[in-house]
Amino acid sequence: MSGSAFGFFGRYLEIDLTAGGVRVRPLEAALVADYIGGRGLATRLLYDAVDAACDPLGPENVVAIAVSPLVGTNAPTAARGHMVFKSPLTGLLGTSNSGGGWGFSFKATGYDALVIKGRATEPVWIDITPDKVEILPAARLWGKDIHATTEELTAGFEAGRRPRVLCIGPAGEHLVRYAVVANDKNRVYGRGGPGAVWGSKNLKAVRVAGKEKIQIHDPERYQSGYDQAVYLMRQAPVTKRLLRELGTAGLVELINVIDMLPHRNFQDCVHLDEDLERVSGETIAKTILERAAGCYLCPIGCQRHTRIVRAGSPDQSGEGPEYETVVLMGPDCDIYDLEAITTANYRCNEFGLDTISFGGTVACAMELAEAGLLPADRTRGLDVRFGNAAVLEQLAVDTACRRGLGDLLAEGSYRLGERFGRPDLSMSVKRMEIPAYDPRASLTQALGYMTSPSGACHLRGGYAVSLAFFGGTREIPRFSLLQSPIAIRNMQNMGILQDSLGICRFTGYAFGSDPWSRMLSGVTGMDFSVARFEEIENRIAALERLFNSAAGATPADDVLPPRFADSTIVVAGEARAVTRDAQARMRQDYYQVRGWDAEGRPTAALIESLRIAPPAGRMS
Amino acid sequence: MTIKVKFFAYYRTLFGDKEKWIELEAEATAGRLLTILAETPAQLQELSSRHLVVMINGVNLSSRDGLETVLCDGDVLAVFPLMGGG
Numbered sequence: 001m002s003g004s005a006f007g008f009f010g011r012y013l014e015i016d017l018t019a020g021g022v023r024v025r026p027l028e029a030a031l032v033a034d035y036i037g038g039r040g041l042a043t044r045l046l047y048d049a050v051d052a053a054c055d056p057l058g059p060e061n062v063v064a065i066a067v068s069p070l071v072g073t074n075a076p077t078a079a080r081g082h083m084v085f086k087s088p089l090t091g092l093l094g095t096s097n098s099g100g101g102w103g104f105s106f107k108a109t110g111y112d113a114l115v116i117k118g119r120a121t122e123p124v125w126i127d128i129t130p131d132k133v134e135i136l137p138a139a140r141l142w143g144k145d146i147h148a149t150t151e152e153l154t155a156g157f158e159a160g161r162r163p164r165v166l167c168i169g170p171a172g173e174h175l176v177r178y179a180v181v182a183n184d185k186n187r188v189y190g191r192g193g194p195g196a197v198w199g200s201k202n203l204k205a206v207r208v209a210g211k212e213k214i215q216i217h218d219p220e221r222y223q224s225g226y227d228q229a230v231y232l233m234r235q236a237p238v239t240k241r242l243l244r245e246l247g248t249a250g251l252v253e254l255i256n257v258i259d260m261l262p263h264r265n266f267q268d269c270v271h272l273d274e275d276l277e278r279v280s281g282e283t284i285a286k287t288i289l290e291r292a293a294g295c296y297l298c299p300i301g302c303q304r305h306t307r308i309v310r311a312g313s314p315d316q317s318g319e320g321p322e323y324e325t326v327v328l329m330g331p332d333c334d335i336y337d338l339e340a341i342t343t344a345n346y347r348c349n350e351f352g353l354d355t356i357s358f359g360g361t362v363a364c365a366m367e368l369a370e371a372g373l374l375p376a377d378r379t380r381g382l383d384v385r386f387g388n389a390a391v392l393e394q395l396a397v398d399t400a401c402r403r404g405l406g407d408l409l410a411e412g413s414y415r416l417g418e419r420f421g422r423p424d425l426s427m428s429v430k431r432m433e434i435p436a437y438d439p440r441a442s443l444t445q446a447l448g449y450m451t452s453p454s455g456a457c458h459l460r461g462g463y464a465v466s467l468a469f470f471g472g473t474r475e476i477p478r479f480s481l482l483q484s485p486i487a488i489r490n491m492q493n494m495g496i497l498q499d500s501l502g503i504c505r506f507t508g509y510a511f512g513s514d515p516w517s518r519m520l521s522g523v524t525g526m527d528f529s530v531a532r533f534e535e536i537e538n539r540i541a542a543l544e545r546l547f548n549s550a551a552g553a554t555p556a557d558d559v560l561p562p563r564f565a566d567s568t569i570v571v572a573g574e575a576r577a578v579t580r581d582a583q584a585r586m587r588q589d590y591y592q593v594r595g596w597d598a599e600g601r602p603t604a605a606l607i608e609s610l611r612i613a614p615p616a617g618r619m620s
Numbered sequence: 621m622t623i624k625v626k627f628f629a630y631y632r633t634l635f636g637d638k639e640k641w642i643e644l645e646a647e648a649t650a651g652r653l654l655t656i657l658a659e660t661p662a663q664l665q666e667l668s669s670r671h672l673v674v675m676i677n678g679v680n681l682s683s684r685d686g687l688e689t690v691l692c693d694g695d696v697l698a699v700f701p702l703m704g705g706g
Binding site for chain 1: 626632675677683698703704
């Protein structure tokens with residue numbers, strides 16, 4: 001390859017599975033200047049390539065995966081990828097991020113992004129190296145779980161030369177609406193069902209290996225940002241030791257301190273301390289944890305590599321459970337059995353299910369069953385009621401394979417509830433299940449769920465939890481109607497930046513955007529000041545909103561389920577709900593803060609000032 | 621009066637327990653309580669750190685009167701380093 005690649009190679013791959021064709025497209029520097037990489041770049045590429053009205057499980061849907069100009073350097077945590085698609089769960093923008101190391105290995109093949117369209121007639125996998133890109137038959141892989149697929153495609157390579165694999169499991173093959181795409185076996189593009197989109201295209205895996213390198217334009221500038229980042233990560237307890245010692249499940253007892261931990265499908269947030277202790281990060285560390293580990297280039301080490309040893313049974317091992325899994329497949333189902341949660345989590349990892357959506361859907365099913373609404377012929381002898389830990393693992397496998405009740409659960413909690421006349425029992429926004437933080441305990445978080453482009457999400461919607469309750473460097477009130485819109489907009493924007501830079505959310509506990517500004521400007525030689533970052537964040541947010549509007553979203557979709565307005569929980573001794581009036585006021589203020597009109601659409605003036613081009617021609 | 625203090629994460633090891641009951645004079649402040657808790661230099665360092673979080677009955681101390689917050693019999697304090705997650 002000729003020329004100097006300062007952060008990016010200036011080219012991306014476009015693969016048409018219908019025609020079986022591979023093209024190399026140029027990536028203009030102007031696109032990097034305006035969208036950076038990762039989430040920003042992938043969203044722009046999707047916007048240009050897809051018809052927002054398409055069937056998410058049809059051949060017209062497109063998957064765009066991008067990495068950033070920082071990926072390929074040694075910047076801390078800079079190995080992440082971002083995947084954008086039309087979601088079969090929400091019918092709106094699917095936008096998902098993952099760690100592991102696939103992003104880094106993909107960049108080493110010499111491309112900045114990958115765009116996949118069409119549908120193969122038979123199962124295929126894609127093999128990418130700097131020398132060639134091949135679409136190969138995957139008949140022997142189809143049906144295998146994620147671990148087995150990864151092992152097969154990486155067998156025979158020496159350590160250090162091993163390629164990395166992105167793949168789906170049975171859940172994706174069975175078009176489960178919240179199926180994941182996994183890399184490094186257990187790191188997932190988790191939400192919104194990208195696995196089902198891959199499955200609908202007959203795409204099983206993408207394997208990458210290479211040694212292509214980017215250059216750094218201004219090494220001193222890059223190094224000053226790097227040194228500052230590493231120093232600050234060693235100061236903050238979260239990044240220095242807390243996540244390594246306790247994992248994300250270290251949050252279980254703390255979220256309960258602030259009365260925000262969901263119980264029984266978000267009916268309340270009341271738990272016995274001794275029950276929660278059984279599923280806490282401390283208990284995981286003391287009982288099933290074998291070792292902590294981190295994604296590629298990550299010093300934080302939040303991964304839990306765990307093992308369950310039972311007398312009279314073979315050991316089981318894998319990764320997790322994480323906080324979301326522990327709570328939504330645990331207390332939210334009135335289950336406090338760590339072993340049951342963990343083995344079900346192992347199945348979710350192997351078969352390829354999003355544990356947040358799975359847990360939320362199971363909790364919904366349990367409430368439907370309790371209300372006498374799940375007919376016996378649908379449950380087929382499975383005792384689906386709150387507290388029955390024994391049913392979790394079986395349900396995970398059945399859901400991934402669309403067997404029995406699992407075929408209904410595979411549709412997600414909203415469609416499940418709707419089928420039995422009770423969509424109000426689905427704790428979801430835009431049909432995406434709500435993460436393990438009750439929105440009645442924070443108006444800011446509530447607004448985040450309402451306005452996240454992907455549906456209820458704590459990663460795309462803004463993570464108001466820590467900042468609101470735990471103090472730290474920015475105190476944001478929990479119940480302020482006035483301050484929530486700006487606060488959540490800022491948090492969402494920080495997430496947009498992090499996802500576009502290919503780095504991890506957890507770095508945000510140690511430092512803000514200044515070190516990234518220096519690293520990115522140093523790598524590319526382009527102007528990426530903190531002020532330009534803000535403009536880019538607003539551009540990407542507006543673009544996501546434009547896509548969703550084109551896909552049919554309206555302000556009526558930026559609402560919480562009725563439970564959160566109609567039922568209260570007790571927070572620090574006071575009854576709290578998120579009234580419809582509060583939702584309406586925050587929603588309107590949020591649109592205004594974003595520069596969108598009363599219908600939540602970016603105005604023509606905003607589009608012009610942010611220089612958002614209309615969709616380019618479709619892929620031919 | 622008796623105040624219950626709950627510790628989380630590595631503060632449990634640092635302060636020797638998951639929870640302690642502290643006897644204080646009436647009208648004592650949160651600041652007074654923290655000075656009693658700091659028995660060793662390591663404990664003092666953590667309780668002076670900007671990463672310290674103190675919750676009183678489920679709300680952040682800074683939503684009340686900070687270290688000037690007057691405590692009442694039966695109050696529950698949660699003390700831990702700033703934690704976040706996913």
